Amino acid sequence: MSEDSVVSTKFRVLELFAELNDFELDSIEQWICSRSYKKELETKKLMQISERCLVKIGETIKEIVPFEAEMPSETIIPPTVGDQADCNTVNTCHVDEFLYDQDEVVDLVKVGKLKKHYCLDCNSRNVQELTLISHSMSRQSLQYIFKVLLPSDLEDKQILDVGSRLGAVLYGAYYFSNAGTIVGIEMNKEFCDVQNRIISQYSLDNNRIKVINSDVLERSDVVQSADVIIINVLDFFVDIEKHKEMWRFFKKYIKKGSYLVCNRSMADTLSYLDMSEESLNWISICRPSQLENEIFFDIEDCSELFLYTVN
Template sequence: MTDESVLGTKSRILDLFSDLNEADLQNIESWISSQSYKKVGDQADCTKENTCHVDEFLYDDQEVDKLVKSGKLSRFYCTDCMSRGINELIFISHSMSKQALMYIFYVLLPNDLEEKQILDVGSRLGAVLYGAYYLSNASSIVGVEMNKDFCEIQEKTLKKFSMDPNKIKIVNSDILERCDIVQNSNIIIINVLDFFVDTEKHKEMWYFFKKYIKKGSYLVSNRSMDETLSALQMSEDMMEWLTICKPNQLEHEIFFDVEGYSELFLYTVN
C-alpha cells in the first residue's frame, strides 16, 4: 500500500471509531489484542513486543547479564514506539536450566530409574534429554519434537558427545501421533505448551495425555497443573487424574534454593 492509501485507511477507521463510546472502544481493543498473541495462565501478559525468549539451558543469569551489558540484549522496551529502551522485558525460556534439571533428577524423581523410560514432550534443543542421560540411570530417554531443525541439532549433539543411541532417541513427530511412546513411558516431562498450540489443540493434548499416560507414571511440569487446567476450563474433567506428590529425594533439597524451583511440579497419574 502507498503512504496515501494507508492514510486513507486510517482516516476511515478513525471515522468508524468516532461513533463508538469508550466501553465499545475498549472491547474492540481487547478483541484485536486477543487475536494476535493469546496465551493462558502465568504467561498471559506475554506479547511479541514485550517478551524476549532466552534459552536458559544455554544462557544462565550471568550470561544474560553479559549480553545486556554488551548491548546484545535489552531488558526494556518503549510502550509508545516499541524501541527496547524503557520498559523491562519479560524473559522466558522454553528450555530448562542446568540447575533445574539437577533439581528434577536429584530431588523430585526417585534415585533409581533403571528400566524406566523418560519422555520429554517438545524436546527442542535437547536440554532435558541430556540432563536425563547424565543425571539418571534411566534405561530409555525419548524426545518428541515437531521441528525438524531442532531434531537435527539434537542428533548432531548426541553424535558429538558419543551418547548411546540405544539409550537416547529423538523422534521428529507431533506427540498426538505417537501414543505408543506415551504409553511406554514412566516419566513424562512437559514444559508450558500454550506458546506453541492454540487453545483447542492445547485441550486436545491434555485429553490425549489423560487417555494414554499409564497409571503410576510421573508427570513433571514447569507450571501448576491446577493453573493450566483452570485456564483451559478443564479442571472438572481432570479432577481425579493427577495427584501432586512430594519430592522423592527430599533429603537432597537442602542443597538447592527451594524458592528458585517453586515452579517445578511433580504429579503421579491415577
C-alpha cells in the same frame, strides 16, 4: 589457596553467619562438627562435573542455532489465556535458560547483545522492562528434577520429554540419572537435527537416548510406554483447542503409576483451559522422592517445578 584467599573466604562465611539467628547458627555448627558435610560436598562435586557436560553441550548449541534459539521454520504465537497471556511480540524476549544462565544474561545486557527494556511511546525515558521467557529448562531445574523430585533409581524406566526442542531434558536425564531409556519427541525437524547432532558429537549412547520427529498426538505408543513424562509449558506452541486436545490425549494414554513433571502447576494449566472438572482425580501431587538433596539447591529457583503421579 593463599593466606589472603583464606581471609577472604572467612569474611564471606562470617557475612553469611551474621544473617542467621541462634537456632539456624546452631544447626549449621552441628552440621559442620558432625562432618556429614564431607559426603554432601563429594556429591556436590559430582553434580558439578555432570553440569559441566551440559555447559559444553550448551556452548556447542549456541554455535548452531539463532541467538533466540527459535527456528525460522517454527510457529510461535503468544498465548491468549493463562499466566503468560500478557506476553506479545513487543514486550517479550526469548532467552533460553539452558543456554544462558542468570550470570550470562547479565553479561549479555552489559555488552549490549540483549536489551532488557522497550520504549512505550518513543520517548527514551518512558520504558518498560521486557518479559524474558524460556522455552527450555535451566541446568539447575534439570538437576532438581532428577536429584530431588524423581526417585534415584530409574534404571528400568523410560523418560519422555514432550516437545524436546534443543534436547535439554534429554541431556539432563542422561547425565543426572540412570534412566534406562530417554526419549524426546519433537515436531520440528530442525530441532531434531540439532539433538541428533549433539548425541553424535558427544558420543551419547544412542541405545539409551532417542529423538522422534513427530507430533506427540500421533505417537500414543510412545506415551503409553513412558514411566516419566516431562512437559514444559506448551502455551506458545499450540492454540487453546489443540492444547485441550493434547491434555485429553495425555489423560487417555499416560499409564497409571507414571510420574508427570511440569514447570507450571496442573491446577493452573487445567483451570486456564477450563478443564479442571473433566480431569478431576486424574493425577495427584506427589512428594519429592529425594528431599535430602534439596541442600544442593536454591529452592526459590526451583519452586515452579511440580511432580505428579497418575491415578
